[in-house]
Amino acid sequence: MDVEMGSPSPHRFCLYPGLHEDLVGAHPPGAHSLVAVSVGYFLEDFVDMLCNQKLHQSWELLFHHSVVIVCFGIAVLLHQYVGFALVALLVEINSIFLHLRQILLMADLVHTTCYRLNSIINLGTYVVFRIATLAWMTRWLFLNRQHVPLATYTVGTIGMAIMTPMNIILFYRLLRSDFFKSSRDIRREKEK
Incomplete structure (x- = not known):
């Protein structure tokens, strides 16, 4: 599915050839791997904070990481929205x-x-x-x-x-x- 970035500006996020034209369906292997590795990083950091920090000190970051893991996880599992996840990175x-x-x-x-x-x-x-x-x-x-x-x-x-x-x-x-x-x-x- 080709979805425009929705921006009339000539300055587009050119993260990978052609990716700026389709932030939903395009999923080049390198880009997909970067998002997958990012999910792994956020999972590891989440577990580390749970084990090594007091909840009242880390709840905001744990919440942040949870949202990122869910959103990036969708991109990784569905092989969609990889371009959008790269923009988020x-x-x-x-x-x-x-x-x-x-x-x-x-x-x-x-x-x-x-x-x-x-x-x-x-x-x-x-x-x-x-x-x-x-x-x-x-x-x-x-x-x-x-x-x-x-x-x-x-x-x-x-x-x-x-x-x-x-x-x-x-x-x-x-x-x-x-x-x-x-x-x-x-x-x-x-x-x-």
Whole structure:
């Protein structure tokens, strides 16, 4: 089934020759394998968090991983929506800087130029690769709803309805933590 990406923009996600023309039916072996490996990664990380972290510390990520595993699992098992899943993987580009931020925090390097630079890059990639990608995906789902079976459309819509607010909340937390410190945080730093 050929489904247009629904974007009049000449800038298309060209992830694989021809894939941008059919995000539903095209499933090149390399692309399908990448999505399958991603499911494995999210499963492994899910189990690791269950075993090694307290639920109150990891429930948001466990919830996130559950949604991704279901959505990507559909793409892998049905050999459909692989292109759409690859677009979703663009979000993971920002994860590089989120993880680096966590490493810098654990190393107590918050007051360094490296941390500050990473904070700026992190927010920039967050807007481009998380917020803009999720907005584009939501728009694509809406524009192509007549070409997507109801069950798959429902899973995709619920997935986007969960992921979008989660990412907006995380963006707010990052912005507040790295750029808008409260007067209480400033007092704590002065006391150190």
